[in-house]
Amino acid sequence: MTLTITRSGRRPAHTAPSARWRSRKVQGWLYAAPTAVIVGVLFIAPLALVVWMSLNRWPLLGQATFNAPDNYLKIGDNPLFIDAVLFTLKYTAITTVLLSAVALGLALLVQDRRPGIGFFRTAFFLPGAVGFAAAGLLFYGMLNNDFGPIDPLLQALHITSEPVKWIGTPNMALFSTIALVLWRFAGFNMLILLTGLQAIPTEVYEAARSDGANRRQVFTKITLPLLRPTLALMLILSVTGSLLAFDQFFVFTNGGPDNSTVSMVMVVYRDAFFRFDLGGAAALSVVLLVALVGLNTVMMRRLR
């Protein structure tokens, strides 16, 4: 730094090469400084704060008072949360299995370059551009018994004889939400798998075929094992996304019928902004946070 100060105490405007007027270390820091500020203030600080809040009685308005570990002990008495955990796990399991299967099927169908395939890739991928709130409202209208097109269509095809309660029973509400999620995310997951499929060298396939492997053997002995890292990435994204589901239930089923589709994050939201108990919501957040980081670590290790 001292090298950069001239006798008059000012920085030289353009000594050639001026790149040397500060050490590379300081320059590197300057480029990274905005990142550091954002990460520090908006990520590290809230992480610390959520832990602190979970140790306090923290009403939406008014003074916070230290009450540890009450917020954590309360979690066990919250029957809605226990139900929400079970429901979210069930939703995550079904969604992840179906999403992986559909995305893999789509990726295999569109993996070869042939005429018109770009159109189909775009068609499957396009719903990914629609936000969850918009997609939720769209399905809400589409499945409506009086106005939506789905009931008349199914009746015309003699598949059903009367309007279906799409979000009127717990099972159908779950099924409809999963249909919405598949529509919205299958194309995105297909794209992830497509990058993995295209990274498999064609020679491997040729060698297998010349050894007399049939299509099923090629798929189970070559495609699937070589696709493993990409499948792992997709699984992690799908599991994390499903465990944290909120928008689809808030907009589409509104937690109903009868609180049967209340997800874990919805409980956090309700605790904070309907029961005005930010401390309790923070404790739930910390539990969720620890569980998810733990789960992600385990998944990454096992799936590698």
Add this chain to the structure above:
Amino acid sequence: MSRYLTLSALAVLFLFPLVWSGYASLEEPSNYLEMARFGEGLGTYATNSVLVSVMTVAGTLVISALGGYGFARFDFPGKNVLFLATLAILMVPYATILIPLYVLLGYLGLQNSLVGLSLVFVMFQLPFALFMMRNAFEALPRELEEAALVDGCGTFRAFARILLHAVRPALITVGLFAFLASWNDFFAPLILLNDGSSFTLPVAVVSMTQHTFGAIDYGMLQAGVMVMAVPCLILFIVLQRHYVRGFMSGALRG
């Protein structure tokens, strides 16, 4: 041939909801007029959404381009820790830090503010954006920069005048992602904004349906869906080439 039949049937399934929603919203064009008058008026919500998206995209691009260059070309103490801390944002559930962010933005005087919301979006975009930009700068030949430095440019001038142009595909990918995320996000504005006049489109349109439950106007609802979705669909198709290229190269190198 049977493959094309399967593909066509699937394409109909995937495109049908969008086509139907567009059709349903247009059946009664007054739907759009009615929706435009809802609450503070469609203009206010659309302006809020545009402002938030523009600030998010600009902030994400500036911060991740500077950071990506710094991480790709310089060594400095704490570099690895900062990079890992940024990537850790991906590991931490979005929802769990929104409540402390709500409190924190209050301390900073940014509660219920579009600037505060944009900053939060920038933070959530940063892991992906920084990762993409670092890869893009690392992929550039060093000679490009050295030529500029020998000519007497400072590193910042080399960065701004030459290198930024060379990483344009990555900038477009990062910008598109930031736009889609900030335009479409529902949960963060729901929590961080509490004054109707500062709502963004997703919160406004959803609240429009939830206040009038029972007597809901589905044509108007689909008009709202279209207002939210059409800008995304257009951008998505127009920029598709860059986006897919950027995505594939980033994924493969990662």
